[in-house]
Amino acid sequence: MSASEIISTEPATGHLLWRGAISDVNAEVEVARQSWPKWAAESFSLRVEAMRRFANVVRAKSDMLVDIIARETGKPLWDARMEVDAVINRVEISVSSYMERTSQRRIEGAFGARSALRHKPHGVLAVLGPYSMPADIPCAHILPALLAGNAVVFKPSEKTPAVGALLVECFVEAGIPAGLIRLVIGGPDQGKEMAGHKSFSVATNVKVFFCDPHSPWQRGTNENTNGLLRQYFPKGTDLSKYSQSQLDKVALRLNQRPRETLGFETPADKLRQSVASID
Numbered sequence: 001m002s003a004s005e006i007i008s009t010e011p012a013t014g015h016l017l018w019r020g021a022i023s024d025v026n027a028e029v030e031v032a033r034q035s036w037p038k039w040a041a042e043s044f045s046l047r048v049e050a051m052r053r054f055a056n057v058v059r060a061k062s063d064m065l066v067d068i069i070a071r072e073t074g075k076p077l078w079d080a081r082m083e084v085d086a087v088i089n090r091v092e093i094s095v096s097s098y099m100e101r102t103s104q105r106r107i108e109g110a111f112g113a114r115s116a117l118r119h120k121p122h123g124v125l126a127v128l129g130p131y132s133m134p135a136d137i138p139c140a141h142i143l144p145a146l147l148a149g150n151a152v153v154f155k156p157s158e159k160t161p162a163v164g165a166l167l168v169e170c171f172v173e174a175g176i177p178a179g180l181i182r183l184v185i186g187g188p189d190q191g192k193e194m195a196g197h198k199s200f201s202v203a204t205n206v207k208v209f210f211c212d213p214h215s216p217w218q219r220g221t222n223e224n225t226n227g228l229l230r231q232y233f234p235k236g237t238d239l240s241k242y243s244q245s246q247l248d249k250v251a252l253r254l255n256q257r258p259r260e261t262l263g264f265e266t267p268a269d270k271l272r273q274s275v276a277s278i279d
Contacts, residue, residue, distance in 0.1 A: 035179030
């Protein structure tokens, strides 16, 4: 890594894999800030379809993404492929979770008063990607953020910039506006600049939210999903012994669960109702 660019090499061979100039964090946040209001005004059904197109793009580029993950992290190919499959499955998991947790409600109060609960986008959210799972963990935050109508500034680990760049390419190819998902290339300094969001939130008038370390209650979607998956795959289960068909069946079963918050209807039922009401 130099003062002006990030260089990624294969840990197994030392060969050059990717290189790119270090980003200007404030400039990327400003681009995202300018782009998010239009996205926030779009219907939820449109955003869902965009995320599903992203899943299809990842599926079409799965071999390329598996290869990049394996070469940049040193993972075996089977592990990299499991991560790519997890990225694809996260789309429907994120849609289901959004439908479960953000349904609009109208409440009748005393003396004829009425109140309503609605959910609104925050604005621009920052995502810092790890080295260990450079595609799946960032998507666990990027997908829900985009579905909710937010923009994202995404900084992959300085050790896996190639994976991060390819992920962003997949989002853009799926039709997500380029200004909505911004890639920040950099090292610790850029990460600290993003983590010190209070300083640049004042300058750009953008709210940026981070989960605190060791605070699972701030990651409700992830923790709930992990608990559900443990019903089928106890902790320590070797997923390589399961076929993709078996994993898909579990994902489908979880996605089709009726939700108490949706009046014991499924997210798909609610989505159809929402689309029908728009038509």
